[in-house]
Amino acid sequence: MNAVTTGIAQRIGGWFSKPSETVVAAEQAALRSDRFRLEREADWKRLDAILKRMEAGRTRGLSDEDLLALPALYRTAASSLSIARETSLDAALVSYLEALTQRAWFLVYGPRASLWSWFRGFLGGGWSASVRGLGIDLLIALALMVAGTLVGWLLVASNPEWYYSLVPGGFADERVPGASKEVLRGTLFGNQDQDGMSVFAASLFSNNAQVSILCFALGFAFGLPTMLLLIHNTALLGAMLWLYHGQGLLLDFVGWLSIHGTTELFAILLAGAAGIHVGRSMAFPGNLPVMDAAAAAGRRAAQVMTGVVLMLVIAALLEGFARQLVDSTPSRLIVGTFMLVLWTGYFFAFRRGVR
Amino acid sequence: MAFALKIPFRRRGETQTGPIRSDGDKRRRMVVSPEGVPIPFMLASRGSRAAALFLDLLMIFGAIIGSTLILAWIADGIGFDFDKEDGPAGRAMQALLIVWVVAMFLFRNAWFLFFELGPRGATPGKRICGIRVAARARGVNGGRLTTEAVIARNLVRDIELFMPLIFFISASVEGGDTEMAGWAGLGWFLIFALFPFFNRDRLRCGDMIAGTWVVEAPKTKLETALSVGEAARGRSQATGAQYKFSDADLAIYGEYELQVLERVLRENRADGMRDVTEAICRKIDWSAGAGDERAFLEAYYAQLRARLETGMRFGKRKADKHSGGA
Numbered sequence: 001m002n003a004v005t006t007g008i009a010q011r012i013g014g015w016f017s018k019p020s021e022t023v024v025a026a027e028q029a030a031l032r033s034d035r036f037r038l039e040r041e042a043d044w045k046r047l048d049a050i051l052k053r054m055e056a057g058r059t060r061g062l063s064d065e066d067l068l069a070l071p072a073l074y075r076t077a078a079s080s081l082s083i084a085r086e087t088s089l090d091a092a093l094v095s096y097l098e099a100l101t102q103r104a105w106f107l108v109y110g111p112r113a114s115l116w117s118w119f120r121g122f123l124g125g126g127w128s129a130s131v132r133g134l135g136i137d138l139l140i141a142l143a144l145m146v147a148g149t150l151v152g153w154l155l156v157a158s159n160p161e162w163y164y165s166l167v168p169g170g171f172a173d174e175r176v177p178g179a180s181k182e183v184l185r186g187t188l189f190g191n192q193d194q195d196g197m198s199v200f201a202a203s204l205f206s207n208n209a210q211v212s213i214l215c216f217a218l219g220f221a222f223g224l225p226t227m228l229l230l231i232h233n234t235a236l237l238g239a240m241l242w243l244y245h246g247q248g249l250l251l252d253f254v255g256w257l258s259i260h261g262t263t264e265l266f267a268i269l270l271a272g273a274a275g276i277h278v279g280r281s282m283a284f285p286g287n288l289p290v291m292d293a294a295a296a297a298g299r300r301a302a303q304v305m306t307g308v309v310l311m312l313v314i315a316a317l318l319e320g321f322a323r324q325l326v327d328s329t330p331s332r333l334i335v336g337t338f339m340l341v342l343w344t345g346y347f348f349a350f351r352r353g354v355r
Numbered sequence: 356m357a358f359a360l361k362i363p364f365r366r367r368g369e370t371q372t373g374p375i376r377s378d379g380d381k382r383r384r385m386v387v388s389p390e391g392v393p394i395p396f397m398l399a400s401r402g403s404r405a406a407a408l409f410l411d412l413l414m415i416f417g418a419i420i421g422s423t424l425i426l427a428w429i430a431d432g433i434g435f436d437f438d439k440e441d442g443p444a445g446r447a448m449q450a451l452l453i454v455w456v457v458a459m460f461l462f463r464n465a466w467f468l469f470f471e472l473g474p475r476g477a478t479p480g481k482r483i484c485g486i487r488v489a490a491r492a493r494g495v496n497g498g499r500l501t502t503e504a505v506i507a508r509n510l511v512r513d514i515e516l517f518m519p520l521i522f523f524i525s526a527s528v529e530g531g532d533t534e535m536a537g538w539a540g541l542g543w544f545l546i547f548a549l550f551p552f553f554n555r556d557r558l559r560c561g562d563m564i565a566g567t568w569v570v571e572a573p574k575t576k577l578e579t580a581l582s583v584g585e586a587a588r589g590r591s592q593a594t595g596a597q598y599k600f601s602d603a604d605l606a607i608y609g610e611y612e613l614q615v616l617e618r619v620l621r622e623n624r625a626d627g628m629r630d631v632t633e634a635i636c637r638k639i640d641w642s643a644g645a646g647d648e649r650a651f652l653e654a655y656y657a658q659l660r661a662r663l664e665t666g667m668r669f670g671k672r673k674a675d676k677h678s679g680g681a
Binding site: 033038045055057059075079082095096099101105109118209213214216217218220291292299300301302 | 394460473500504507510514518560576577583618621657661
């Protein structure tokens with residue numbers, strides 16, 4: 001008797017090599033709740049081992065049987081927890097089962113897919129769907145950008161001094177009010193032989209991406225800072241447009257800008273719309289609690305923002321290379337328009353049943 | 356005050372004020388899993404979150420320094436010359452510079468993203484502090500942590516954390532008013548750093564927008580059962596004495612005391628067990644011996660648990676020694 005029971009005590013908490021021993025141990029246990037525990041402990045240990053491997057990122061090393069058993073073992077643990085709560089006063093057991101169920105829950109209902117398959121779904125419809133999901137906020141952002149450009153133009157037209165306060169020093173080297181037509185033309189054309197453009201593109205991307213992330217992230221303050229940022233950035237554009245218009249170079253400037261600008265401005269439009277979307281859903285949450293509305297909008301906007309970063313990579317590449325290589329206004333306009341049509345088509349015409 | 360005056364008479368043992376909520380109670384959230392089982396989530400303490408963030412920043416900083424050094428070392432091997440841009444060395448330099456710019460961008464934005472999307476849902480700093488990211492419950496129902504949520508919570512981190520820094524640096528580079536910029540940056544930073552103090556679930560802005568929260572990662576160890584040993588059957592292995600308690604001996608304690616007893620047994624400290632043994636013996640009117648406390652307590656634990664669990668099966672629970680019932 002003595003030897004048998006100490007043997008059991010050693011075996012508790014360890015692996016059972018044979019099911020028959022489990023049964024023996026279970027029959028020896030005095031308490032009904034201990035018998036319950038001993039009968040199921042092997043399952044819990046197995047789940048524990050699977051979870052440990054998965055948490056360490058070694059999912060590939062798992063056998064197919066283990067992977068298939070995971071959901072069933074998870075439900076076993078969950079139901080064991082329910083039973084243990086009602087029948088057992090072993091606090092250690094209940095808290096172990098709580099932890100085990102929670103860990104399994106995190107994995108069974110974790111981020112659904114690998115980053116790669118998420119990315120495929122993202123390109124194959126998820127992105128354009130969430131862009132369309134922004135709805136009216138796209139129009140609001142567009143209206144703000146147009147208004148910002150107009151304001152910039154009108155301000156500088158009424159008083160050229162505004163130019164200096166709108167355009168930061170780094171931008172406006174020789175492009176200032178009163179610059180001659182040749183100087184301005186020189187900034188637009190004839191830079192093919194410039195080198196170091198790839199570095200320029202990379203830093204441009206980094207900078208633009210940071211600005212657009214800011215544009216989105218400021219949305220939490222009910223979208224107001226986002227709107228201001230949109231207006232401010234496009235006012236700069238309006239001022240530049242006015243400058244080149246003064247020397248009759250408006251179309252050339254638009255061409256120079258459009259080659260990457262259609263992509264970049266579109267990306268900023270999306271980032272702004274995403275920010276406004278979050279802000280608006282917090283200000284007007286509708287039937288949902290504010291927090292839930294913010295969370296739903298935030299997730300949609302995050303998907304848009306991932307796309308924005310991608311668009312900015314493309315814009316930076318266009319700006320760094322294509323603008324220097326394509327040196328005439330009509331062909332620049334063609335590239336720019338092509339990109340615009342491409343993006344618009346992708347976002348609004350490309351509909352596939354996602355989810 | 357008015358409330359206290361209203362009920363001057365009350366049953367002895369009933370405390371008038373509600374139970375004092377400990378820190379653990381305040382942080383506990385019961386969330387119902389999709390299978391309908393309530394599972395407790397412990398919100399991470401603000402201290403451990405701050406520590407995790409600090410560790411992560413330290414690691415990011417180290418990674419940035421390290422990668423910069425490596426790239427500089429490679430560049431040194433190529434030979435610094437930005438002037439000869441057409442030569443192969445110049446092109447290699449350009450490539451290195453691009454790698455550097457992209458790496459900086461990734462360290463700043465993708466560190467948190469990459470790790471929080473993993474199976475542990477935690478960055479290295481969070482793992483060290485024993486916390487992880489989880490989807491916030493909507494009402495009582497737990498949700499699924501999605502990729503988009505993790506992206507959203509980390510995009511917002513950018514303005515919470517890095518914005519004031521950039522703000523300050525750009526002001527000092529452009530020769531602006533650094534003092535003003537410093538104060539503004541500090542104010543900005545404080546608004547976001549103190550945000551978790553002003554809501555119940557300790558969310559920072561990013562958590563709020565993404566629908567996530569940060570919880571303690573569940574512990575993993577299963578303690579051995581206390582009630583299956585020889586001593587639990589009532590026989591001491593040290594002295595061979597038999598401990599058998601009568602119904603009246605067991606009826607005085609409830610579930611709360613059982614759990615205290617379990618904790619004492621698991622801690623297994625001699626003086627703690629002696630104190631508890633004496634307290635129990637006083638209560639049930641046994642004369643307390645010495646030297647065999649553990650066997651005595653294990654026997655009492657097993658028999659008390661058996662009694663209480665039997666009561667449980669019949670729907671009669673006894674929460675603690677003050678309550679009636681089984």
